[in-house]
Amino acid sequence: xxxxxxAALWGTAVTAALVAVxxxxxxxxxxxxxxxxxxxxxxxREQSFATGLAVxxxxxxxxxGFLLAAAARERTLAxxxxxxxxxxxxxxGGLFVLGMGGVTLLANLDVADWxxxxxxxxxxxxxILVGVAAGLLAGYLGRGGxxxxxxxxxxxxxxxxxPGQRVVWVSRLTNPWLLAVTAVAAAGxxxxxxxxxxxxxxxxxxxxxxxxxxxxxxxxxLTCRVTADGLRIGFGPLGWPAxxxxxxxxxxxxxxxxxxxxxxxxxxxxxxxxxxxxLRGGECLxxxxxxxxELAVSxxxxxxxxxxxxxxxxxxxxx
Amino acid sequence: xxxTLDLNDAxxxxxxxxxxxxxxxxxxxxxxxxxxxxxxDLADALGINANTVLRALRDLRDEGLLEFRRGRGVSxxxxxxxxxxxxxxxxxxxxxxxxYGYRREDLITILEExx
Numbered sequence: 001x002x003x004x005x006x007a008a009l010w011g012t013a014v015t016a017a018l019v020a021v022x023x024x025x026x027x028x029x030x031x032x033x034x035x036x037x038x039x040x041x042x043x044x045r046e047q048s049f050a051t052g053l054a055v056x057x058x059x060x061x062x063x064x065g066f067l068l069a070a071a072a073r074e075r076t077l078a079x080x081x082x083x084x085x086x087x088x089x090x091x092x093g094g095l096f097v098l099g100m101g102g103v104t105l106l107a108n109l110d111v112a113d114w115x116x117x118x119x120x121x122x123x124x125x126x127x128i129l130v131g132v133a134a135g136l137l138a139g140y141l142g143r144g145g146x147x148x149x150x151x152x153x154x155x156x157x158x159x160x161x162x163p164g165q166r167v168v169w170v171s172r173l174t175n176p177w178l179l180a181v182t183a184v185a186a187a188g189x190x191x192x193x194x195x196x197x198x199x200x201x202x203x204x205x206x207x208x209x210x211x212x213x214x215x216x217x218x219x220x221x222l223t224c225r226v227t228a229d230g231l232r233i234g235f236g237p238l239g240w241p242a243x244x245x246x247x248x249x250x251x252x253x254x255x256x257x258x259x260x261x262x263x264x265x266x267x268x269x270x271x272x273x274x275x276x277x278x279l280r281g282g283e284c285l286x287x288x289x290x291x292x293x294e295l296a297v298s299x300x301x302x303x304x305x306x307x308x309x310x311x312x313x314x315x316x317x318x319x
Numbered sequence: 320x321x322x323t324l325d326l327n328d329a330x331x332x333x334x335x336x337x338x339x340x341x342x343x344x345x346x347x348x349x350x351x352x353x354x355x356x357x358x359x360d361l362a363d364a365l366g367i368n369a370n371t372v373l374r375a376l377r378d379l380r381d382e383g384l385l386e387f388r389r390g391r392g393v394s395x396x397x398x399x400x401x402x403x404x405x406x407x408x409x410x411x412x413x414x415x416x417x418x419y420g421y422r423r424e425d426l427i428t429i430l431e432e433x434x
Contacts, residue, residue, distance in 0.1 A: 159321075166324045168364040170356040223356065225364045239360065301348050304321045 003071045003083075003142075007090055011064040014094040018057050018101050022049070025105060033108050034117035041121055043107075046114045052104070060097045063089065070261050080147050081270065082262035087142030092135020099127030159307040161315055166228075169305045173298060174221035175279045178266060182216025219267045222279060224299045226308045231287065233277065233297055245295070247316050251288045253309035255302035258284045263296070320348055320356055324365060325414070332367060336375035338407055344384060344395055345404040355385070355393045 001009075022029070026049065033052045034043035047055065067090050070076040077083050103123040111117045161167060189209040218236040225232045230250070234242040259281035263269045269276045273293030276284075285302035287295050287309065299305070322339040330338075340361075343349065355361075358376055362369040376393055379385045386396040416426045 164326045166326060166365065167321065169321045170360050170364045171320060172354075172356045172360065223360050225360065227364055227366075234360075301320065304348060308321060 003077055003086065004068075007064070007067050007071055010090060010094055011060075011068070014060055014098055015057060015064070017098060018060060019053065021101070022053050022105060025109065028110050029105070029108050030111055030114050030117070032114050033104070034114040034119075035104060037107075037119040041119050043114055043117050043119070056097065056101050056104075060094070063093045063097070067093075073261070075259055076261040079258075079262045080143050080145070081264065081274065081276075084139035084143040085264045086139075088135035088139030091138035092131045092133075095134045096127060096131030099130060103127055157303060157307045159304075159311040161311045167308060167311075169226040169301075169308045170224070171299050171301045171305060172221065172223040173279050173300055175266075176220075178216065178220040178279065182212065182220060185212045185216065215267075219279065222277065222297070222299065224285065224297060224305060226305050226312070228312060230312075231305075231309060245287065247309075247312055249289050249291075250309060250313055251290045252313065253285065253287045253306035255306045256284055256286050256296070257282060258296055258298065320361075321346075322361065322365060333371050333374040333378065336361075336365070336367070336372055337378045338410075340375060340379060341384065341404065342407050345407070349395045351395050351397055353395050354391065355395070357392060 029049065031049045032046040033049055034045070035047045035052050035055075036043065036045035038044045067086060070082075070086060075082075076086055103119065106123070107117040107119040108114065159167075186209060189212060193206070193209070218241075221235075221237055223234040223239040225234070228247075229244070230247040231245040232242050233245075234240055258276065258278070260266050260278050261281075263276040263278050266278050266280075269278055273289075273291070275294075276296040277298065278284075278296075279298045282298065283300060283302045284296045284298045285305050286297075287306075289295070320340070320343045322336075322343060324335055324339060328335050340355075349355065355376075358372040359369050362372040365372070376385060376387075380387055380393075380396075383397055384395065385393050387393055413423060413426060416422075421429075
């Protein structure tokens with residue numbers, strides 16, 4: 001089954017279940033429904049039957065729409081990690097939405113009034129665990145074959161180093177959109193704290209604010225540098241903290257075009273050995289370690305950086 | 320931006336840095352409007368003083384190759400001057416020729432033989 005037909009079938013089935021099951025059980029449900037529960041399991045927010053249904057369906061339609069769009073563009077599914085994320089989100093996300101709808105209905109079933117609906121915390125935990133487990137399994141099964149070693153067109157230009165020369169490569173990258181998102185998120189948290197929305201006190205909003213600001217700032221820009229010492233990737237406007245990779249660890253380097261949809265989004269993605277520092281889609285510098293792992297960094301002018309890294313590695317080996 | 324410094328070059332360091340940047344822009348790594356990496360990054364990578372890099376950048380601004388904008392850093396203003404680039408390449412060619420034992424006159428003869 002192709003990803004597109006799988007997404008169409010499974011997405012339709014999930015949507016149908018989200019709509020049909022509440023309608024079938026409508027006589028046994030209160031109106032309004034309890035849709036949110038406090039930590040103790042007591043309901044603290046209600047919605048009319050129609051709104052509750054619409055919100056659940058809309059949540060799924062957004063996820064489903066992203067997946068369909070990603071499948072239509074094909075580049076998401078061109079790489080192994082992208083396929084893994086795609087199948088994982090399709091199956092895990094669908095089951096999670098279904099599960100959340102299911103436990104909401106279960107809690108509301110046959111109660112006189114929404115305030116009497118009780119949610120068992122273990123049910124929520126079970127839904128999350130099942131969603132994550134199914135997502136991981138689907139991602140693993142749908143990952144497909146390994147990615148091509150080095151794409152033929154990605155072989156960097158050869159660079160000859162002469163004795164008595166010092167050659168370095170420097171590049172930087174800033175994504176103003178990520179900066180804007182950070183600013184909006186930070187402003188939102190400040191508003192929440194100041195206006196006391198959602199019962200959040202200033203003290204409670206401070207840690208997330210600091211985290212959003214720090215993580216945001218550190219992943220909106222980076223500086224890359226190749227010298228005789230190896231590769232150095234500096235995060236944030238100050239280029240600190242930095243990740244250093246010694247030449248002796250590098251097998252080879254090349255440049256390739258990669259997109260956030262292929263690696264699961266923006267920022268630092270993946271696991272050590274298959275990590276990507278993704279600030280924007282497009283040209284990326286890829287290095288292969290001797291250990292077999294890979295690191296990709298989205299950065300301009302990557303082909304020249306890769307050429308210099310290869311030249312420096314070759315020089316070190318021949319010496 | 321790929322920058323090459325020749326350790327045997329007798330010219331002042333800021334001139335060498337300006338040459339290296341001019342060369343990198345001439346190679347097409349940066350087109351007009353592109354922002355250069357910050358001077359501090361270039362200096363750190365080359366292992367030289369940031370003021371030397373700044374001086375080179377100012378020279379290139381006076382040449383019309385770069386422009387400085389407040390808050391936007393340094394960006395490429397125009398295409399590298401063809402003549403300046405040729406001088407750059409000729410200097411490298413001369414260095415290379417000397418390494419193989421050819422003198423300046425030999426190089427001129429070779430150039431004249433090319434039609």
